[in-house]
Each structure stands twice: as structure tokens, then as C-alpha cells.
Amino acid sequence: MALLITDECINCDVCEPECPNQAISMGAEFYEIDPAKCTECVGHFDEPQCVQVCPVSCIPVNPAHVETRMTLWQKYQGLQRAAGLAEADIKPVPADLPADLPADS
Numbered sequence: 001m002a003l004l005i006t007d008e009c010i011n012c013d014v015c016e017p018e019c020p021n022q023a024i025s026m027g028a029e030f031y032e033i034d035p036a037k038c039t040e041c042v043g044h045f046d047e048p049q050c051v052q053v054c055p056v057s058c059i060p061v062n063p064a065h066v067e068t069r070m071t072l073w074q075k076y077q078g079l080q081r082a083a084g085l086a087e088a089d090i091k092p093v094p095a096d097l098p099a100d101l102p103a104d105s
């Protein structure tokens, strides 16, 4: 799943620069996550970086964007291609990754 920032956000600005996908931006009242860009940090880190740094723990999973881990890997690859990276510089999907593994596994 993509993640979601709730209205408990205190606009501390800490998470935005940590996102490897530039998925976080300031919204009308508090920060927002673009679900089309959030891979739960798959492809970059073992854990969601925004969740790691948020001081008020206001970044749960987004139930409106249920995705498998495979889908998150494919989203990561698509974002990298869109950014102009060469294929050789884009990490491959792990060979043993089940197609239906939930994102939070």
C-alpha cells in the first residue's frame, strides 16, 4: 500500500526530504503523500523512511491503495524509468518474490 499522512501531522518538515520518490509535499493544511509515487520505500530502503522519522507517528498505510509488494516494486521501476535512469541502474524485482505477497510482509 501507499502510505497516508493524517491530520495529526504537525508540519515539522522532517519527512519530506527523506522520501526517495519525492512523494511527499505540503498540502492545503498539512503534508500529503502522492500514492502514485509512494512505494513504501520499496526499491530504496528496507523500511518506510517517513515513518522512521515522523515524531508524532501520523503516517499509517492508505487503505484506499492496497498493493502487493510486487506492485510496489513495479511502481519503483516505473518511477525510475520516468526519471530517466538507465535500465542497468534500476534494481530488478527480487527473483523469489511471490506475486501476491502483501505489501506489509
Ligand code: SF4
Pocket (backbone or CB within 6 Å): 003, 018, 019, 020, 021, 022, 023, 024, 033, 037, 038, 039, 040, 041, 042, 048, 049, 050, 051
Ligand atoms: Fe516516500 Fe517511502 Fe514515505 Fe512512501 S514510505 S512517502 S516512498 S518515504
Ligand code: SF4
Pocket (backbone or CB within 6 Å): 005, 008, 009, 010, 011, 012, 013, 014, 015, 016, 031, 053, 054, 055, 056, 057, 058, 059
Ligand atoms: Fe507531518 Fe510527520 Fe512529516 Fe512531520 S514527519 S511533516 S509530523 S508527517
